[in-house]
Amino acid sequence: MERPASVGNRLLAALPSKDLALLAPHIQKVSLEQDAVVAQSGDRRDHVYFPHSGAISFMLGLPNGETIATAVIGREGALGALSVLGGNPSLSSVTAVVRVGGTASQISVVRFQAAYMGSSAIRNVVQAHTRSILMQFQHVAACNGLHPVEARMARWLLHLHDRTEGNILSLTQETLSQLLGVRRTTVTLEVAKLRALGAIRSDRRGLIEIDRGRLKQASCECYDIMRRQTDQIVPDDAARPRLHVASGDEPHGG
Incomplete structure (x- = not known):
């Protein structure tokens, strides 16, 4: 998946103009603030989000309070779109947390x-989008069972880097612990390993500078497989339609 050079959601970009016109009058552009919980499992779902930039992780929480990420989406995906497929459309089936701030089309x-x-x-x-998410669920499950924490951490950092501008990510050790489903002491050890490889540089403020080439070497093959399959399922078309939002062009909080 190519890193975005301009604003736009790939799912919306795939729609013919007449079909996009069914959505455009009802769309608002909203901000996705880092660490915001945009959906809570079991809570009422009011909106569908099509990110233009940034990254949202789908989190699975266990009764003992532990969490682990099952997928991450950016401009190639949507949050809440699967509500049309059945079940109770008013209830969220996932907890979704913004990991990299950005913007989205909301309807x-x-x-x-x-x-x-x-x-x-x-x-x-x-x-x-359904095929893309199911593919990601399957590969993340396999990766969690087969590959060491260091490789999985490198993979998640690459996924987030794909969906942000520049080479610096703002991620605390607590966030990495939640994504990986491991203790913070384990995160500290694995960050030190990646730092020793020159794959990242980090500081106490939670800023992580990425060396993409070395980080890819530290990652498992799952990253390239998932990136390639995502691009096959949701192509990154060069032409992106302009959306005329319903009320003003400036983003506001979601």
């Missing part, structure tokens, strides 16, 4: 469902 679940029912192109986009 109400009700408006999105209506457009979905009236457009085969929107249904195709949702199906593509």
